[in-house]
Amino acid sequence: MILESVEHGPLIWPTVEENGVIRTKKYAELSAAEKIQADCDMKATNIILQGLPTDIYSLVNPHRVAKDLWERVHLLMQGTSLTKQERECKLYDAFDKFTHIKGESLHTYYLRFTQQIKDMNIYKMNMEQFQVNTKFLNSLPPKWSKFVTDVKLVKDFHTSNFDKLQAYLEQHELHANEVHIMRERHQDPLAFIANQQMTPPHFNPYQSSYNNPQLQQ
Numbered sequence: 001m002i003l004e005s006v007e008h009g010p011l012i013w014p015t016v017e018e019n020g021v022i023r024t025k026k027y028a029e030l031s032a033a034e035k036i037q038a039d040c041d042m043k044a045t046n047i048i049l050q051g052l053p054t055d056i057y058s059l060v061n062p063h064r065v066a067k068d069l070w071e072r073v074h075l076l077m078q079g080t081s082l083t084k085q086e087r088e089c090k091l092y093d094a095f096d097k098f099t100h101i102k103g104e105s106l107h108t109y110y111l112r113f114t115q116q117i118k119d120m121n122i123y124k125m126n127m128e129q130f131q132v133n134t135k136f137l138n139s140l141p142p143k144w145s146k147f148v149t150d151v152k153l154v155k156d157f158h159t160s161n162f163d164k165l166q167a168y169l170e171q172h173e174l175h176a177n178e179v180h181i182m183r184e185r186h187q188d189p190l191a192f193i194a195n196q197q198m199t200p201p202h203f204n205p206y207q208s209s210y211n212n213p214q215l216q217q
Contacts, residue, residue: 001040002047009067010041045069055122084123091120099139106173109140110166117162129158136162143176144169 005011011034013024030038044066049057056076060069098116100109113136120127134157137148147169155165169176 005044
């Protein structure tokens with residue numbers, strides 16, 4: 001009967017009409033067979049939950065009925081053929097390649113980074129706080145460079161966590177966006193100088209008529 005709960009779903013609790021109102025029967029009002037089935041439904045859910053790895057357990061809803069719970073677990077467990085070492089390698093690689101996505105807000109960036117660290121912590125891949133903080137700041141786009149420098153000067157990377165760093169940066173997000181807009185509106189000074197150097201000499205607006213025979217005529 002426990003297996004039936006997993007494969008076909010739990011007992012559909014019968015109803016009863018009382019004072020013109022239809023309600024679901026209480027456990028005490030069930031028949032003997034129905035009570036056994038209800039008990040088996042609960043046992044099936046408990047058996048599934050007790051056998052789950054910690055990382056999978058944190059991703060499921062323990063209040064689901066056995067059939068729905070098992071289907072969710074089955075989906076999550078499809079990737080468990082990977083060894084722990086392979087999973088760690090993938091997570092380290094993802095951490096190493098983690099970077100800001102163009103157009104992404106600071107808050108969204110922070111949430112993605114938080115999930116990355118959470119996934120690593122599940123496998124007890126704990127890193128030095130200094131390393132985590134440095135990665136969080138150095139992966140931000142150039143518009144944050146001034147504020148990142150400020151943070152590095154005033155914050156202790158060995159004791160602060162990236163949650164505090166994000167809270168500080170969030171206070172200056174409006175200014176950082178303004179800096180980004182200003183940079184987009186104005187040409188890069190180096191590119192401007194290079195462009196001027198490529199201009200043919202006879203178009204030089206600063207060349208005087210004294211040095212130009214054609215203009216002297």
